[in-house]
């Protein structure tokens with residue numbers, strides 16, 4: 001969803017509520033992660049005394065494959081994000097989101113925010129024992145005779 005912020009920038013006190021789902025099919029750069037359902041966005045963009053703040057919660061389910069035992073699993077995530085949104089800015093500052101022509105690509109921003117929170121290694125559980133490197137037995141389920 002691309003949101004036009006022109007009115008929001010111009011009128012103090014203006015607010016746009018965000019309650020929608022990001023259609024994953026339309027996103028191309030998922031960095032190898034696979035989502036089981038759309039990302040649910042709930043929040044608002046508000047102009048408070050001329051400062052535009054975006055506050056939202058992103059909830060989604062990731063379909064992953066355990067790095068150690070290769071089992072596939074779904075995991076739910078929910079993250080809160082806050083950004084200050086500006087029309088333009090001098091220099092670089094990661095805290096701010098700069099819009100082009102007053103348009104905010106919310107899908108893109110939400111995806112970037114979410115991906116930054118995800119671990120690079122996905123484990124089915126923190127203490128997953130993985131597969132035996134010799135015989136391939138799933139050591140979470142069975143013991144094997146390879147003697148580690």
Ligand SMILES: [Zn+2]
Nearest residue numbers: 066069124128
């Ligand atoms: Zn595992």
Ligand SMILES: [Zn+2]
Nearest residue numbers: 132135144146
């Ligand atoms: Zn073994």
